[in-house]
Amino acid sequence: MSLPGGDARAELVRCYRWLRQHGLNDSHSGNASVRDGDCAWVTPTGCCGDTLQPEQLLRCPLDAAPPAGASLDAPLHLAVYAASPAARAVLHSHGPHSIAMTLGGGDFRPQDFEGRYYFPEVPVLDIPHEAYVARSPAAVAAALASHRVCIVRGHGVYAAAETLDLAYKWTCSLESSARIAWLARVARLGG
Template sequence: MSENSLREDICRFGRSLFERGLTPGSSGNISIRLDDGGWLVTPTNASLGFLDPARITRLDGKGNLVSGDRPTKEIPLHSAVYETRPGARAIVHLHSTHAVALTMLPEIDPRAALPPMTPYYLMRAGQTALIPYYRPGDPAVADAIRGLSGQYSSILLANHGPVVAGDSLEAAVFATEELEETARLYLLLRNLNPRYLTPDQVDDLVKTFGLTLPAGHEHHDHEEPSA
């Protein structure tokens, strides 16, 4: 796919996310890794609903500005995900309401922020890690992401939002949407003792669809919140 087409895709998906209220104001950012090792990334202080393809930032493989507007301050987190997940070609970072709310709950397991609620959550987002709060743009967030050793394609930043990688921008967007909807389900069902997928059902999904989940995923029992 040409670079111009990728620029158009960033704008198209960004507008869709914005119009559905998944990334308000000038929050959130999107990046795509190019074949030459460089990136396309949304500019700083840019609304995903009103992006201009010609102003999308282009960085070289070392993160130097090549063209376009100044990049998002969240470059460290994008860089760390690409570094630890070589197969990732795109990253979506949002401030979506339900995913952010999930990060503030006391019972959340950092190794498995959501239980196995639906097959499509596992098929698209895998399992989700939660890392501690860092101020936006803090380079230390990159070390926290590196500490996950590339095991997770979906990560929640505490009090901030989701960071989701995919082998295409479409895949990253779909996985982000699935994560947000699963977080919404969790909040709706919290304290109601919902029925999650069993370990055998999860294993069947892993085998049938060739899913790669973090080691020991079947042992990450999600604690029930107290009433």
């Protein structure tokens, strides 16, 4: 995915809007970042996926604390970039099927062909709500250092990749696999 002039901020906003438009985030959930040289552009806290503009993104140096107003997950994004030097994009979404499939315990193992091809196993992290801010950066960064995606149980999906396009692909593919697993579960219960 590349826009004229290679504007990383415009690409990030476009991808963040797609997450909202395709039901992977509600109007104000999730967050996203893209690495751009010695910094990352990060969505602001509480931003709206429908109206976010490139100039609203916050510049976060890779080796410093995020500025005021950056997403609550900005330290997590920076930790992922530190743990995975090849990563150029991190997306956090709230796909309903992906989250639902984590509520029963254990890691998520897709049942469909594409899901098994991309994600033989998706780590599901147990991070207590009250410890999320303190523990999520290290836990998610460690999981994404060896997996394309991970899920914080009951909370949401994190994807890291070399491009925004790939991070978006992993996010969408995981939600598709989770939807298929959910439908298969419902079919077994109803049949």
